Amino acid sequence: MVDGIADRIGENGSSIKHTLLSAESKDQTTVIKEPLPDHQSGLSKIADLLFDKELGILKSSSEILAVGHRVVHGGEKFSSPVVVDKGVLEDLYKISHLAPLHNPANLKGIEVASQVFPDAKQIAVFDTAFHQTMPDYVFHYAIPETYYKDDGLRVYGFHGTSHQFVSKAAANYCDIPTEKFNAISIHLGNGCSMSAIKGGKSIDTTMGLTPLGGLIMGTRSGDIDPSLILLLGKNHNMTFDEVDTLLNKESGLKGLTGSNDFRDVISKYEKKDAAAILAVEMYVYRIRKYIGAYAVVLGHLDAIIFTAGVGENSALIREKVCEGLEIIHTELDNEKNKNKAPGIKELQSLKSKVKILVVPTNEELEIAEQVSGLLIA
Helix, strand or coil: CEEEEEECCCCCCCEEEEEECCCCCCCEEEEEECCCCCHHHHHHHHHHHHCCCCCCCCCCHHHCCEEEEEECCCCCCCCCCEECCHHHHHHHHHCHHHCCCCHHHHHHHHHHHHHHCCCCEEEEEECCHHHHHCCHHHHCCCCCCHHHHHHCCCCCCCCHHHHHHHHHHHHHHCCCCHHHCCEEEEEECCCEEEEEEECCEEEEECCCCCCCCCCCCCCCCCCCCCHHHHHHHHHHCCCHHHHHHHHHHCCHHHHHHCCCCHHHHHHHHHCCCHHHHHHHHHHHHHHHHHHHHHHHHHCCCCEEEEEHHHHHHCHHHHHHHHCCHHHHCCCECHHHHCCCCCCCEECECCCCCCEEEECCCCHHHHHHHHHHHHHHC
16 A cells, blocks of 8 residues: 655654555655654654545554564564563563664664554564574584573574565475475675575574674674684774674675675776775675585575575676586576566576576565464464
8 A cells, every 4th residue: 555664763864755556557656854853753754644634545543453563583482473562572672682783673663653553463573583493403502501591692593584585485486385495595685694494494594693693794794703802802902892893883895895885895896996806705705605505404405595685686796606506506597697677587597407586575575474464363
């Protein structure tokens, strides 16, 4: 019925983009530029637009049965969508230390939505949930067991909503039952992660306790030797907070090239900038290394899936990632790889036994489907 976003909340230049979807005519988009000092004002303005009599979308807030919320970290307790009540909210605040950059904002969103839509159920959908099927020998760290039992320190994985959506879409596209579908899902955006999917379930993923591990990302370092943290503290007199900021916000492509915008990095790469060339080679190598590992773990591979901003739009990265994958019976067709048509695309050559797919992610739709499923149940 309607699509939109409240952008730059609490910053200069905040605005709301509101698109009325219509089957009879072209979509109608309105951009409203006004101060949005906090999430309360942003969501209240969205509600005003939804209940605007002239737009005729909804008559009142009572028509909203549920509001779906993406919550980054659900810990071990939450492995499926849940209706948020006082007890659930308290449990989620208790594990906020596992995702201090994300969960507090997610929970604030739930509190605000409860005020704006008082008759609706607030339902949390967790980014970690899809990875709760990982075996214990995958999610454990080789540290004393007490830190797992007492503090919950283990591999959780993230981008689960995206990996779940694209793997289901790919299985359906390939006409393979989800429970028999094996794939490597590669989510490449400003944040990047991969998932080994066996029988439609996640059995391994590149991110760990937090979204910092695994692949090189826009501002995150990805995998490092843990001793690097100790040496930064000792040699540069850095506090834990300073190291956290360095690895999460000043590293990755930004640390290597000065920009976390992949378009800028590719532009520099095409101009033979040495730093950009190194960054791209490192970025690609890390992905290829995990493809090799996951191919061995899965044994049989039906598809390699590229998704999210970079994965869906960068033919160069897809080409470089797929170079030399013949060892796992996978070969890219370079002409197909240039195809910019919307929707799911097949990029493999006729020789390839493994499909190479671009599957546009739709985390909002996945959240909506999970919320709907919970309401029906």
